[in-house]
Amino acid sequence: MGLREDVERFREIGEERREDLKEFISYGNLGGSGPDSIKIPIKVVDLPEFQYDQLDQGGVGQGKDGTPDVGQPVGQPQPGDGDGDGDEDGEPGEEGADHEYYEMDPEEFAQELDEELGLDLEPKGKEVIEEIEGDFTDVTRTGPHSTLDFERLFKEGLKRKLAMDFDDDFVREAMKVEGEDPQSVYQWCRDQHILVSLAWIEDEWKRIPDDERDTWSSYEEMEENVERTTTLQRIRREGLRDIPFRREDERYRHPEIIEEKEKNVVVVNIRDVSGSMREKKRELVERTFTPLDWYLTGKYDNAEFVYIAHDAEAWQVERDEFFGIRSGGGTRISSAYELAKEILEEEYPWSEWNRYVFAAGDSENSSNDTTENVVPLMKEIPANLHAYVETQPGGTAINATHAEEVERSLEEQGNVVVAYVSSPEDVVDAIYDILSTEDGE
Template structure:
């Protein structure tokens, strides 16, 4: 392998490629990113290159200017210009490597996640923002001449030409049968499905010389002696010199009016902030909800987010507070859904907005609140998708039954997803579970 091959190999390895997306979601520093900009670590490999020493060190093999001669003993390592000696801090492996970030917007993030997880969520347009002209697919009987569908007119005329055409020479020979006149030939032509008019036959008979009106003794003798040429053969031989266009065949194209709909989405993120939601549980919520926010923001034209925290009561917070806030109160999940319902009905009507309601916690809830209040509220809130994410790093607690109750009740529906996250390794599976449920519905 030559130097050029080495260089090409290093180029391939040294491309600034994005860290594996699943690895970034599971273990990466999500805090480096903003809501509208995703910062993904990339790995840098420097290309090897020759570097010429610019110091005046003398020529090769010259015994001057302090250059060692063959056989001279090698002295102790000398300090570098910055004062560090070999073996002191600064050795390979002790300093951190070069780190840079690839910045992608939420739309690119959504495309990458679709590819990695095998998803293809198709956003639904809700609010009509304008009506636009689409393709010229509709047809009318009147319109400006510039929109005349000439191709259709020509085809209709050609069909009529083929339907009206007949072998004139063959019919003229029938007029030469002894004792046959125009009326007899016309009846015979109808039996033979020859589309000839009686007027044409009478005119052709009048033009026949008298000595040609008894050439054949019978019609059978004529048909045995004269071959009837098909219309297709005759057109191939002679071409088409005239197409019978008619006004009733005229059609005019006009554009189909299409409604351009803006793909609006509101995402309601609900998080349990009660005393049982310790740091590891909060981190798992952030790892799951943050990529979902990026994904939906990248999929829709316009995205808005509502963040609701709750213990026994619920209140709205901003995004920065949402993932770090902690309370010491008890838990009543229905309080968050009551607030979510009020906010959605107030500002985000179902007719104009796609809705996603995502909740997360450790599945602990006050007695009977899930069955008596949360589930009825979920059924009352129309949404593209409801999802609940249980975060239990140490496994299920005895009284952590909220996720199971929701999953059991909505088992047969296609707009509710339940996911379980006990470690960062479960995050991408949880995201897939949620988004694939929406994809299927």
């Protein structure tokens, strides 16, 4: 195996030693990544390389005039010479193994999370950004002559030809039956399912010589003595002499108009920052919301994010502030939904934007605010998905009832999900529950 093959093999090993995606979401350093670049730790694997001895580091020589003989050391050993894992001062190394990062963009992150969790969210395009002409699959009754669908016209004419064709010689022989007239011959043709007009029979009747009018005593005798040819036999023998085209058969090809729609999404992240939201609860919110942001960024052409913090009041913040804010106030969750509704109606119309509204907290809320205000607001805000994430390390507190009330009130609504996160181990399951619950409508 050559050096090039060694390098490629070591790179493959490095990718294999990347931290597991689920483990990274639950326990990794999410703050080390940005919105467009996710950094997942990997153990550094030293790549193979050539190393050369320097001339002044000593060795074994051979020569004359002061040149060392074979086996005589050259120079005194210097600190750090020799084997071992010591540092440059000769002391044993104390630092841990180096780490680097496997970087992926949000699109790759979304693909890998789909594979990891068995998801496959199909983004919906809403805003039309371009109309293009596709294949000539549409037809109309009018159009430029150059777009006439002649193949269709010919087929329609041919079908009519086959339906109307009859053996005219056979019908002429029927006119020679004794005692018949044009009307009776026409009726006989109808009975025999021969599609011939009375006008044609009357016209041909005049051409029958008088001495041939009583050639046959009956239709049965005529049929026994005259062979009736099929349409296919006549076409093979004579070819197609004419096709009965009609104007109503004309169709003109037009290209299909394809609308290119941009897949826009706005994600509203709402977080309770009241005094009860201590550090462990805040961390669980960050571990749940951050991968959701990366995933939706990777899935959509254009993703925008709105961050709302609230205690008893709500205000919009930047992402950098969102996970660190802590307030000493009480809690009124409906204040955040009121602000979210206002922002969405003014800046992100439902006709043009996919919407996700994610809220998280410890489920503690002011009396009756959930049933009287939050639930009606969630019904009034159109969204692909509403989610509430309860973060209660160690289990739900007695007065933490918001999540249960939302779940009970909106369980029949297809675009609402409630997830419970009491430890980092629950984060991945919560993300799966949220992303697998999006309403298809």
